[in-house]
Amino acid sequence: MADRPEGSAAQGDNRPKLSLHVPEPKFRPGDTVDFSHIEVPAAGSAPRPDEACDPAEMHDLAFGLVRVLGDDDKAHGPWDPKLDPDTLRKMLGHMAMTRAFDERMFRGQRQGKTSFYMKCTGEEATSVSASMALAGDDMVFPSYRQQGILIQRGYPLIEMINQIYSNKGDKLKGRQLPIMYSSREHSFFTISGNLATQTPQAVGWAMASAMKGDSRIAATWVGEGSTAEGDFHSACTFATVYNAPVILNVINNQWAISSFSGFAGAERTTFAARALGYGLAGLRVDGNDALACYAAERWAANRARANAGPTLIEFFTYRAEGHSTSDDPSGYRSAQERSEWPLGDPVMRLKNHLIAIGEWDEERQEKMDLEAAEHVKKVTKEAEANGILGHGLHHPFRTMFEDVFEELPWHLREQADQAVHERETKFPEGLPEA
Ligand SMILES: Cc1ncc(C[n+]2csc(CCOP(=O)(O)OP(=O)(O)O)c2C)c(N)n1
Ligand SMILES: [Mg+2]
16 A cells, blocks of 8 residues: 555544534524624715725725615715605605516416516615616616516516516517516616526626727626626626626525525625625625615716726625525525514615605505506506417417527428427327417
8 A cells, every 4th residue: 555645644643523514594494583693784884985996995895784774764874875856756666566566476476377486575676776876778687586677677567477478479489487588678688597697798798898988887686696606706807807897786685595695605704795805896785775775886887987897786685585486485494584684675664764754655655556556467467468378379389499590590490390290290189379
């Protein structure tokens, strides 16, 4: 046998046994939830550095929490974006519409009208308010939980519902999983189910925009769990190396399906702190504070637009509902988490702020919620006329081979013919859409 190097374990030393740390969430179903370990700094206490500052000056902001709305429901400190009441009401309206849309679509899935849906309850500010801080033609590369962006950008709800129902009105012709929208006209990049792929794409797009001397910036949204993907880290490297005009929004909603944020590194440091190692500007923001979300995104947008550099923003929030309609969170987390979450609910907080400044009241809120629910219901009915799951009103089977090549190549034509032939053999009575 070959000699072992001096001091190796085989020589029988008394070095301690190594052990592996496997993260475990603090609370499981049935546990009493205590979030007192989460530090919540006072609203208005975080400084607001110059938009062109050196990322090294932002160290503390990556570990703190930018907050504007205080316990008194008033706006505080240097991050107050000082939006006029009409803009605040518009923000609240988009958030209410997003919530109404989520409720209706979730119910639609339970009624068998679609196979799948994902809500963003509790996270509305991270898409609606952030999107309002961008220009309408800035290119966004979202994940699957930013329906608030499309609603804020005025994308027709009927197009969203047609896509969710994969019906004959679906512009994507049923080729995408429900909720994976795409709209070139609304500068909304096609959603991909492969986690984090949108992050290098956003950086690449931003680099191209800079190379062309364009003025549009890019912004991407990615879940905290997805930051564990290699793509996210390549995106950070490219963003910093080329000073790409891009904003990397990390939505830390504490959960990645049934895995808690600890599996993506949250036990060790913050997600905003990732920025430090790359030399990116890093901000950690109360994601349930609509004004803080707006202010941080606008800060980063101004920075990018002035060629001062990319920003990584962590929005600290909570996924109030299940991951998707295929999930049951009662199997892995305590039901108390939602009510105990120390940062409250973003819609309630913005509503209470508008009431506190004398620009809103409960009656108007009730009316707005009712109108949003009725509008979504009406549009849902319109979309249902184009078909729902299993009703056969979808794009012809054969079209799945189209639109990739300008001319269908011979081998795809052959496969299409074969697929249609097999379908006719399997269903000799015929399917109207085949
Ligand atoms: C590359 C890849 N791995 C795994 C999955 C399965 N998957 C879909 S969503 C998800 C959780 C993502 O969590 P997070 O990034 O925190 O986003 P959130 O759902 O909380 O918004 C997983 C593991 C996937 N779609 N793609
Ligand atoms: Mg998550």
